Amino acid sequence: MTPRTEHRPQMSVEEFEELERHAPEMVRLEFINGKVAVKPMPDGNHSEIVAWLQMLCMQHRPDLWLYAERGLKTEDYRKGRARADGVLVPRGAFKGHGEWSAPDSALMAVEVTSWDSDAAQRDRVDKPDGYAAAGIPVYLLVDRDDCTVTVFTEPKDGRYRQQVNSAFGAPVKLPSPVDITLDTEPLKELAD
Numbered sequence: 001m002t003p004r005t006e007h008r009p010q011m012s013v014e015e016f017e018e019l020e021r022h023a024p025e026m027v028r029l030e031f032i033n034g035k036v037a038v039k040p041m042p043d044g045n046h047s048e049i050v051a052w053l054q055m056l057c058m059q060h061r062p063d064l065w066l067y068a069e070r071g072l073k074t075e076d077y078r079k080g081r082a083r084a085d086g087v088l089v090p091r092g093a094f095k096g097h098g099e100w101s102a103p104d105s106a107l108m109a110v111e112v113t114s115w116d117s118d119a120a121q122r123d124r125v126d127k128p129d130g131y132a133a134a135g136i137p138v139y140l141l142v143d144r145d146d147c148t149v150t151v152f153t154e155p156k157d158g159r160y161r162q163q164v165n166s167a168f169g170a171p172v173k174l175p176s177p178v179d180i181t182l183d184t185e186p187l188k189e190l191a192d
Contacts, residue, residue, distance in 0.1 A: 010034045013079050017100070020081070028069075032080050032126045037118065042085070045190045049112045049142055050085055052186060057088060060180045064107065065091045071100040072109065074130035076158060082130055086110030088138075088178060103131075107177045108138040113145055133158040138178050147191050149184055151175070 011034065042050070050068050057066040070087040074080040081100055086109070093105040103109075109131045111123045123141060131139045132155035139152035139160060147168040152160035153175055166172050168187040174180045 013081065016081060020099070028083055032082060032122065032130060033075070034079075037122065042112075042114065045144070046085075046112050046114060049144075049187065049190050050110070052190070053086055053110060053140075053142075053182075056180065056182060061088075061178070063090060064088055064178075065093075066110070067094060070094065072103050072106065072131075072134065072136075073100050074103065074127075074134045076133045080130045080134075082109075082127055084109045084127075084131075085112050086140075103134040103136050106134075106136045108140055108174065109136050110140045110142070112142040115144075128152050128160055129158055131155070132160045137176075138174055140174065142187065144191050147188070149182070149187070 050066075054066045054068065057064055066086045066088045068086055069083055071081060071083050072087060074082045087101075087106050088108040088110070089105045090107075094101050109127070111127055113123050123143070128139050128141070132152070135155055137153065137155065141150040141152070143150060148165050149168065149170075149172045150163060150165045151172060151174060152163050154161035164173075166184065168191060169185050172182040172184050174182065
């Protein structure tokens with residue numbers, strides 16, 4: 001006898017957005033690769049890293065703003081929904097937007113790894129692919145597991161073509177259109 005496999009229809013973006021609207025405030029949902037994912041709440045060091053990046057962006061590029069926890073339409077044809085730890089855009093770019101914004105004005109998406117079992121797949125594979133497919137020029141991954149900062153650039157055909165990995169403490173160049181060099185020494189004390 002052949003085992004019977006159950007076929008489940010994939011959730012639509014509209015169904016996900018309805019589900020997300022009714023989720024409790026302490027639950028943050030994302031829709032990545034056609035699947036609903038619960039994004040963990042950030043710990044204190046995670047929040048400090050995002051605040052540190054906001055401060056550096058304001059100092060070096062006052063014409064831009066790094067918005068924390070911003071919902072973006074990602075993946076091919078914008079069928080994904082990712083809640084980025086940070087999105088760098090020109091000031092006012094999200095004015096009048098709802099919960100999920102088109103990535104057209106995004107210059108950089110930022111993720112800081114969390115201490116959950118899905119972080120490796122989500123932040124290192126799924127999100128870079130989704131952000132690249134959405135055409136976001138730079139993806140910055142602050143990886144607390146291995147104390148590195150990875151800069152992904154040159155999105156093409158749903159993948160970033162360039163990837164530069166640096167240890168915490170090394171200077172990290174964020175290329176055009178961001179044009180900032182990060183002194184990542186402060187990340188050493190925020191790795192835990």
